[in-house]
Structure formats: structure tokens, C-alpha cells
Amino acid sequence: MCSDCNAGALNIYLFKGEAFMAMQNFVFYNPVKIIFGENQIAEIANEIPKESKVLITYGGGSIKKNGVYDQVIKALENHTVLEFAGIEPNPKYETLMQAIEVCRKESIDFVLAVGGGSVIDGTKFIVAGVNYAGDPWELVAKREPGAFISSAPDLTSAVPFGTVLTLPATSSEMNCGAVISRKDSADKLAFSNPLLFPKFSVLDPVTTFTLPDNQTSNGIIDIYIHVIEQYLTIPMNAPIQDWMAEGILKTLIEEAPKVMQNGKDYDARANIMWAGAIGLNGWISPGVAQDWATHMLGHELTAKYGLDHGQTLAVVLPSLMDVKREQKSEKILQYARRVLGITSGSDEEVIDQAINKTREFFEGLGVKTRLSDYGITADGIADIVAQLDKHGLTALGEHGDIDLKASEEILRRAL
Ligand code: NZQ
Ligand code: ZN
Numbered sequence: 001m002c003s004d005c006n007a008g009a010l011n012i013y014l015f016k017g018e019a020f021m022a023m024q025n026f027v028f029y030n031p032v033k034i035i036f037g038e039n040q041i042a043e044i045a046n047e048i049p050k051e052s053k054v055l056i057t058y059g060g061g062s063i064k065k066n067g068v069y070d071q072v073i074k075a076l077e078n079h080t081v082l083e084f085a086g087i088e089p090n091p092k093y094e095t096l097m098q099a100i101e102v103c104r105k106e107s108i109d110f111v112l113a114v115g116g117g118s119v120i121d122g123t124k125f126i127v128a129g130v131n132y133a134g135d136p137w138e139l140v141a142k143r144e145p146g147a148f149i150s151s152a153p154d155l156t157s158a159v160p161f162g163t164v165l166t167l168p169a170t171s172s173e174m175n176c177g178a179v180i181s182r183k184d185s186a187d188k189l190a191f192s193n194p195l196l197f198p199k200f201s202v203l204d205p206v207t208t209f210t211l212p213d214n215q216t217s218n219g220i221i222d223i224y225i226h227v228i229e230q231y232l233t234i235p236m237n238a239p240i241q242d243w244m245a246e247g248i249l250k251t252l253i254e255e256a257p258k259v260m261q262n263g264k265d266y267d268a269r270a271n272i273m274w275a276g277a278i279g280l281n282g283w284i285s286p287g288v289a290q291d292w293a294t295h296m297l298g299h300e301l302t303a304k305y306g307l308d309h310g311q312t313l314a315v316v317l318p319s320l321m322d323v324k325r326e327q328k329s330e331k332i333l334q335y336a337r338r339v340l341g342i343t344s345g346s347d348e349e350v351i352d353q354a355i356n357k358t359r360e361f362f363e364g365l366g367v368k369t370r371l372s373d374y375g376i377t378a379d380g381i382a383d384i385v386a387q388l389d390k391h392g393l394t395a396l397g398e399h400g401d402i403d404l405k406a407s408e409e410i411l412r413r414a415l
Contacts, residue, residue: 020053022234023287030282032174033200039073039264041164044112045078047200048162052110053080055103058124059087059115066210066269068166072114080105084126088153089310090188091122092135098138100129103159110130111161113198116215117170117222119161121178124196127159129150140180140191146400148296148393149177149206150191158195166207168276169219169310171226173201175281181303185367186387188303201310205269213260217365218310219255220272224249224296224361225413226279232321233289233398240335243282247338248275256365258340292394296318297407300387307374314362314369319414321355321405327399344395381411 002310004012027260035043048054054076065067065162074083084099101109101128113123129136132155165173172178177192202383211219251271278284307315321332329351336342336354347351359369368374385408388394396402402410 007166012385015340021234021289023236023238025158026286028282028286029194030174030197032197032281034203034277034336035200036203036357037270038204038206039296041203041207042075044162044164044202046074048076048079048112050079053082053106053119054112055082055084055099055106055108056098056112057087057119057126058113058116059085059089059119059212061085062281063114063166064205065405066166068114068164068207069263070135070162071151072112076112082206086115087122088172089116089118090179091118091125093125093140093182094184095127096125096129096180097136099126103127109159111159113161113165114164114166116165117168117172120165120172120198121170121180123163124158124172124176127161128155128193128196130159131157132389137182139193140189143392145392146395148190148292148396150189152191152193155193155195158193160199163198163201164207165201165203165273167211167215167219168203168208168273169222171223171277171280171308173198173203174277177280179299183214186300186303187391188284188299190299190392194302201277205273206268208269208273209264211263213366214264214363216263217367218257218299218308218374219276220252220259221310221314221362221367223272223276224252225317226298228392229291229294230280230285230288231330232335233291234328235330235334236288236295238288241284241286244278246338248279249286251275253339253361256361289398291396291398293402293407294409296388296393296396297384297410300384300391300393301376304383304387305374305376305380311367311374314367315371315374316410317363318355318359319367319410320402321351322413323410324397324402325351326357327397327401328364350404359403369414371411377413378415379407381415384411 100318163173179190181188254274255268255271266339293317297316302314340357342353342365
């Protein structure tokens with residue numbers, strides 16, 4: 001999730017009396033070297049400077065069970081290596097501060113994140129925090145007025161880092177954003193800065209063979225909704241971005257059943273892994289409107305009720321599409337036709353079908369799409385709205401018109 005996620009003012013041009021949107025000016029920058037394919041973990045030895053003192057960061061131990069840890073240790077047998085384990089899903093500030101202390105004490109000069117989005121995001125916070133004079137939480141919490149993600153303008157340096165990805169979902173392996181939570185409060189906030197691009201990321205699809213079904217599904221839904229956030233907005237006269245977005249969505253729809261049936265299907269795993277990287281690496285967003293309200297509501301649901309990131313998105317998106325059906329109608333109709341193959345019905349019927357088919361896709365992956373499925377009732381909605389208010393998330397969506405009332409309505413229709 002990079003700084004360009006902040007939807008800015010849109011250029012509206014008038015053409016033959018009709019308002020239409022045009023592609024905005026943009027700057028594109030993505031320096032991440034991707035090393036893709038089976039047996040590629042060994043390559044990290046050539047990417048990390050030999051004289052570096054390396055800290056390997058990882059999560060709760062999945063990499064020890066599936067052999068990824070052994071491959072990393074073998075590859076770095078000629079490097080000086082330390083470890084920091086225990087970065088939890090939805091990585092916590094308190095845990096990451098311990099890793100920052102290790103980096104400072106041991107004069108670490110390269111960090112290697114091995115795991116999913118949480119380990120990679122947590123590592124971004126660590127490498128940002130090591131040389132930061134104040135409390136690193138400021139990097140996450142200080143936002144420009146109206147922005148929903150901090151651009152960490154006070155960050156002036158970061159320890160270089162690379163990644164070995166084991167869970168395709170976030171694209172954290174190929175972007176400069178991260179989402180950090182706290183144990184002591186229901187805060188889950190995003191930040192991004194160009195200093196936080198990984199130097200390289202190794203994507204070996206075989207590492208994902210051991211993913212449990214629920215994490216495979218969560219990941220597919222996360223990728224799908226990253227694309228939706230950057231596509232299901234308003235027409236921008238940007239056919240390249242549209243076709244690319246639609247290509248990723250169609251690929252996910254085609255590959256998901258294969259991988260759910262056979263977790264060791266290399267080709268399907270590879271296609272999903274690549275979809276994850278390009279879903280949020282900046283390729284489909286240049287110059288087009290972006291939404292991100294599903295994610296912002298979702299982050300609050302995780303922070304307050306502990307739902308997985310993918311689960312929150314599956315709950316919020318169908319309801320958001322319903323509430324915003326009028327503003328998004330042109331793109332929902334295009335999505336219905338080109339991605340979902342819906343060919344008949346009035347516009348309203350087509351939009352209904354598109355929402356239902358999207359919900360069915362998520363449910364078909366075993367992920368429930370109603371708040372009530374997770375034990376959240378109407379009484380719980382006020383807490384989420386209060387958190388949105390606390391975090392200044394009061395003007396979301398591509399039009400900035402998802403205020404607290406609209407968020408409440410989206411959550412209410414998601415019950
Ligand atoms: O901790 P370990 O033991 O490694 O187990 C993990 C974890 O329990 C397990 N896992 C990972 N790879 C595995 C595996 N288990 C078996 N085999 C493997 N190969 O999966 C569990 C979940 O991992 P996690 O990293 O939390 O999942 P994910 O990649 O979905 O990351 C979610 C986090 O990323 C943030 C989310 O908000 C959430 O905090 N996001 C980051 C973004 C970004 N940086 O751009 C954008 C996203 O929208 C998202 O917000
Ligand atoms: Zn996401």
C-alpha cells in the first residue's frame with residue numbers, strides 16, 4: 001500500500017457536455033528486484049552484501065515446519081546471522097520495538113523478512129524505527145489532514161532489507177507500505193514511504209504449498225480486493241489499467257478453485273503468487289481513482305474484533321458495492337460484463353448479480369461474508385464507527401463521500 005493510495009482530487013473534463021474523468025498526472029517508481037521460482041531462495045546469498053550482519057525476522061514458526069528456514073540458513077552460511085522470531089499476524093508495535101532494540105544493540109545492517117505480509121510489514125516498521133530519534137509509532141500515526149495512510153515524512157533513513165515471501169496476499173513484498181497494530185489499543189494503521197521498498201523479494205511458489213486452506217483463501221480475497229480498490233471506482237479513460245485489473249481478477253477466479261482442490265498445484269500457486277505481487281505494487285493504479293474504504297473499515301474490524309484481514313474484506317466489500325451502487329454503477333457494470341460474464345438484465349439487475357457473484361466467490365473459498373457469521377451484532381457497529389472517527393477516517397472512498405454515516409450503513413447492511 002503505497003503513498004499513491006491516497007485518492008487525490010480528480011480532474012474532471014467536460015466533453016460534448018458530458019463530464020468524464022481523465023487519467024491524472026502520475027509518477028511511477030518501483031525498484032524491487034523480484035526473484036521468482038522454485039529453488040530460488042539460495043539466491044539471497046548473492047543479494048545480501050557479504051560483510052553484512054543480518055537479522056532474520058519471522059513469525060510463529062511455519063517456516064521451521066516447511067523447510068523454508070533451513071533453506072535460508074543454508075543460503076546464508078557465510079554471513080553473520082541473528083534471528084528475531086515471533087512477529088504475530090497483524091504485527092504489533094510492542095513486539096517490533098523489541099526487534100528494533102536488537103538491531104540497535106547488535107548494529108544490524110541488513111534485515112531479511114521471511115514469511116507473510118505481517119512479517120514483512122513488521123520488518124518495514126523495524127528498519128524504519130532503528131535510526132528514528134522519536135517514538136517510531138509517530139511514523140505510523142502522524143497523517144496529513146484527510147489522508148488515510150501516513151507517508152512518514154519524518155523518515156530519513158531505513159536499514160536495507162529483503163524478503164522471502166511465503167504467503168501471497170498483501171504485495172508487501174513489492175511495495176513500500178505496511179500496516180501496524182498495537183496491543184495496548186485498538187489501533188491498526190497504515191504507513192508508507194519510498195525508503196521502505198525491499199531491496200529484493202524471493203517468490204518461490206513451493207513455499208506456499210503448506211498454507212492452510214483458510215490462509216490461502218484469505219490471501220486470494222486480499223489480492224482480489226486490492227485490485228477492486230483500484231478499479232471499481234469511476235471510468236478514468238485508462239484502458240490499460242482496466243484491462244490489467246480485469247486480467248488479475250479473472251486469473252484469481254480461474255486459479256482459486258485449482259489451488260483449493262490441490263494445494264501442491266505449482267502452476268496455480270505460481271499464478272496466485274504473481275497476482276499477489278502485482279495486485280498492489282503500483283502497476284494498476286497510475287493516474288486512476290482509488291477507493292480503499294473496504295480496507296479502512298476492515299482494519300477497524302480486525303483491531304476491534306480480531307477477524308483476519310481477508311475475512312474483514314469479504315464482509316465489507318459486497319455491502320459497500322450495494323451502498324455505493326449508484327456512484328460506482330459504470331464500473332460495476334463493466335466488471336459484471338468483462339470479469340464475471342454477466343450478459344443479461346437491467347442495469348440494476350446486473351449490479352445485483354455482480355454483488356451476489358462476488359459474495360459467492362468469497363463464500364466458495366470458505367470465507368463467510370456477514371458480520372453475524374463472526375458473532376458481531378448491530379450493537380458492535382457503534383464501536384467501529386467510533387474508531388473510524390478517532391482515526392479521522394471520515395471521508396473515505398474515491399469521492400471522499402463515505403462519511404461516518406455511510407460507513408455505518410455499509411456495516412449495517414453487512415450484518
Ligand atoms: O507466523 P507464521 O508461523 O509464519 O504463520 C503465518 C500466520 O499465522 C501463516 N503462514 C504464512 N506463510 C505460511 C504460513 N503457514 C503455513 N505455510 C506458509 N507458507 O499464515 C498466518 C497469517 O500470516 P500473515 O502474514 O498475517 O498474513 P498476510 O500475508 O495475509 O498478512 C496480513 C497483514 O498484512 C496487512 C494486513 O492488514 C495484515 O496485518 N496488509 C498489508 C498490506 C501492505 N503491506 O501493503 C496491504 C494489505 O491490504 C494488508 O492490510
Ligand atoms: Zn489487503
